[in-house]
Amino acid sequence: MKAIGKTIRQIRLIKSMKQKDFSEVSQAGIANIESSRKNITLDKLISILDDFGMSLREFEYIRNDYKLSPTDNLFLDFTNVKNSVDRVQGKKLLTQLSSHLEEYPTDFIAYCLYIVEDVILKITAQNSYNIESPEAFEIWSILYGRSAWTYQEVYIMSKLFFVFPVELGTSMIDRIEREMANYVDFLKDIHFDATFYTNVGKYYTHQNQFMLGKKYLNQALPLCEKYDRVIIENDVYAYLAIIDYLEGNMEAEAEVLDCVNRFHAMRKPDLAEDLESDWNTFFKEKVLN
The missing domain is CATH 1.25.40 (Serine Threonine Protein Phosphatase 5, Tetratricopeptide repeat)
Known part of the structure; x- marks a missing residue:
């Protein structure tokens, strides 16, 4: 991994900037940093990155020769x-x-x-x-x-x-x-939040905590729509139907199987198989009276 100063110089030249072009670090200060004659504080590094219009994450990526x-x-x-x-x-x-x-x-x-x-x-x-x-x-x-x-x-x-x-x-x-x-x-x-709330809803469904399951699944739905995540959305609808079934609505089984078929229609056979396996293994015979 290259030195911080060397990376700053590399990016400055890429952006056709001069050493005097930085808002909070003097020309002499930049020269000292680039030549490694002076250590750089985090505050100064953040200021320089702001002038570059660059995140610290991208800076580290460039510093590591454009590798993660x-x-x-x-x-x-x-x-x-x-x-x-x-x-x-x-x-x-x-x-x-x-x-x-x-x-x-x-x-x-x-x-x-x-x-x-x-x-x-x-x-x-x-x-x-x-x-x-x-x-x-x-x-x-x-x-x-x-x-x-x-x-x-x-x-x-x-x-x-x-x-x-x-x-x-x-x-x-x-x-x-x-x-x-x-x-x-x-x-x-x-789509961390949509996936997380979906998984929490599924977790509570497996734990027979149906009210909590529905709460989190319903939190996931608008996020799925926001991100246009139809695959996660289908999973959410499947588990809402599973809860409906476990609470006594036998007709909800059809909705679960519809979700399985929708995964097939999306050309996601692995997800269809996974959902169908969960349904048959954990839920189909587990009806609450």
Whole structure:
């Protein structure tokens, strides 16, 4: 990774800026920073980036020769894997994470991603949410004591809470919501809030907490419309129909199966199979009297 000063000079030249063109750092100050004769404070770096019209994240990307850091790259791969249905990609990612951790054993984010992916693969393989994962409890105990979470930690916990008992899971959901409020815009490119509320609604449905399930599923719906996320929206409608069925409306089964067929129509057979499997395994015979 290049020196900060060298990267500042590189970007300045790309933007055809002179050393005197910065609003809060003098020409001499920029010269000293670029030549590494003087260390740069965070405040000055942020000011320079404002003059560049650039985020710190993009600056670090350029500084790393236009590459993501290994951890950021793995995190991006994780967000792109359809965790519940794509076992092949999930196993491939698990192998990548394992190799990364051999080289960087103290990388906490990579470790968390490894545990989450491992848990998801076990859920998929066993077709059950009753997964024993002491490592997941360890991650929660570490993060619980922190005053704030990074956006990666928020995202990780949004994928991990559903393996915990409902009382602890509810505490996690409350904490995730508080932390998520700081990062909704930052994570909007992966529709973090819509996905999270959908998963929470599904979690409470599996826990027979139907009022809470409907609450979160209904929070997800307008977000799905806002982001034009028809796939997530179909999942939401399916689980609202499942709750309706479990509360005694036998006709709601037709809506669940319609959602399965809509996934097929969207050319998403894996999602159709996943929903149909959930329906047959967890809900079809579980009617509340």
